[in-house]
Amino acid sequence: LNIPSIVVTLGTLTIYRGATFVISGGAWVNADQMSPDFINFQRAAFLGLPVLSWIALLVIALFFLVMTRTQIGRSIHAIGVNPTASVYAGIDVGRTKFIVFCISGMIGGLAGYLWISRYVIASVEVANGYELNIIAACVIGGISIAGGIGSVGGAVLGALFLGIISNALPVINISPFWQMAISGSAIILAVVLNARGERRQGRIILRKAEAA
Template sequence: MSAQTAAPDAPVVEAGAEARRRTDVIFRVRELGIVGALGLLILVTALIEPRFVEADSLRNLALNASIFAILAAGQTLVLITRNVDLSVSSVLALSAFMAGTLLSDHPSLPIPIVFLLGMGLGAAAGALNGFLVTFGRVPALVVTLGTLYAFRGLAFLWTDGRQVNAETLPDSFLNIGTGTILGIPTLALIALVVVLIVGQYLRDFRSGRELYAIGSSPEAARLAGVRTDRRVLSAFVIAGALAGLGGVLFTARFGTVDATAGNGYEFTVIAAAVVGGVTINGGSGSVYGAAIGAVLLGTITSSLIVLKVDSFWQQAAVGALLITAIAFDRWIGLRLDAALRQRSARRAG
């Protein structure tokens, strides 16, 4: 009896495993393709303007992409669950100004405390987003669009027209944003550590893998015993904490901070994740691809600036890349569905 019951489920399980294997292969190829495109872009730009590959230029590329990579890591967690967080740039602004204010008023304050407070502020903002999405049953797009403006408004109220200047910040803190370790920018190393930790979490921890299950089918995940509300809430909290970390690093990188810090970052971060293979419909993608996407977008912008291309075309290039990535995701989904249907038909025949 049990053998007869188990038999019909075997093809379904095998088909699901086959779909996952095919998806993994496709997205690994896609990530390699992004790396190839990045290398080609750097090569072409270097041939036209050799100074583009000088040490200082490459260092600036790494610095500019680092904060976006950290934000993209957090955004990946949210996108995988079939949600989105538009408020990351405003959370970054609040955290950046808080870090600058604390260190300006209390230069002897231990820097790790500032980082913890910044991440705590971001986590609190993420918890608010997650609570409204999971328990308030409000779509994430609506919630985070509202908090995008609400948090930015708080930033303007808090700053009251003031700004933090680099002269008032301790050199030990500013060195985090501009210094190097063994020739590698400290900021880039921090971003690398964050990406590796988030990537390990998604791959090796049950709660991380459950995020993919939620994004693939929230109802099926719920029926399988996954605590979907708790997992989605945790994704928003982690994304907020990483946005808070990005805000502290923003202050260390640029020194001068006001209420407009990070304005518009949310769209670049989402674009980086999607271009890197994180599907907007949830359930697939990796944080490594998102980080590579952040580097690619940053390199495109820097390359077009070096080549003296008008800013309009810089934005158009990013938009075209984003549309291409979304269309590619849709194409992959259709091909996988068709392949699975054919496989099921052959088995039935």
């Protein structure tokens, strides 16, 4: 159907969230309904670092290698830049997108599991709205919503930047309104800078083509 991936993602998110609410009846799962092993999992540590930190580092390293050292990673970048050209290059665009969606779903499930283990509560409303924070972190990290531009490292830096803002501003008694305003301004600035960078890169490519 050639629908933008981000539109499909947000649309299906709403559908699944609504279906989950209907199936569960909006019920909450509290700590007394969870096993002790599940609750204590996130408290474990290895070499001085929490298990959650090791899992995050492992996921980052794994996807860095996938995106920079494998054929599927190069195919993902190519499809993001130009899906039509990718077809002519022999890349199975549909299959690659399907794999990406499956991997995204798996990582989302892992994140949900770790979130519930950390905060010991589960409901349909948990982490509601965090999808926008994730998009913001990616944009701040230099990832283009249109695709084809960005890196795993950029996404990590964007997430760290938003995390620093969300944790530092309350410490200096900044009101919630101004916290959202500052975060929103940072996102808008990142989008503008990304757009200018893409236009500049396009002009450079055009000049090289004309010179050739």
